[in-house]
Amino acid sequence: MEHEALGSVAGAVLGQRSVLVIFAVGAVLLGSASWLVAHRRGWRRVPAVLAGVSLALALSVTQGRQPFQFVELNFSACALTSGAAGLNEAALNVAMLMPLGLFAALATGRIVGAVLFCVATSVVFEVAQGMFDTGSCVGQDVLSNSIGGACAAVVGGVVARRWLQRPQRAT
Secondary structure, three states: OHHHHHHHHHHHHHOOHHHHHHHHHHHHHHHHHHHHHHHHHOOOHHHHHHHHHHHHHHHHHHHOOOOOOOOOOOHHHOEOOOOOOOHHHHHHHHHHOHHHHHHHHHHHOOHHHHHHHHHHHHHHHHHHHHHOOOOOOEHHHHHHHHHHHHHHHHHHHHHHHHHOOOOOOOO
């Protein structure tokens, strides 16, 4: 029963045309940019591209659900807890940045950098939701997103260090 409800929430969000358009454009742009950065920095390219695509997915589901409306951000309107978040929403918040954390750590081999990137991404997304009126600005969501991204980054970092050889930098 819980899995069906979780699937229906995810399906409803991913079924919106604006989400799909933002994801498609973002995947091409962020995936390409990630490949270029990985090439220049000597990171693993495939996980870097997947991290860029994961970032595009997270961007599309957080910002693409409603039309953009620029409103003045009132930081006092950002709540520390949402209060009404159910188990499904909490699970989706934890899972949202997990692919990004995993692939960023696999690409770079660095856990701390991937975790910090996930935390920064979560903060930016929540502030943007308040700024563009595409959702509510909730501190609990930042925490949930960051925990998911951090856990996945730890797994990705361990896998990268233990089983993947560090790519050789081109000279």
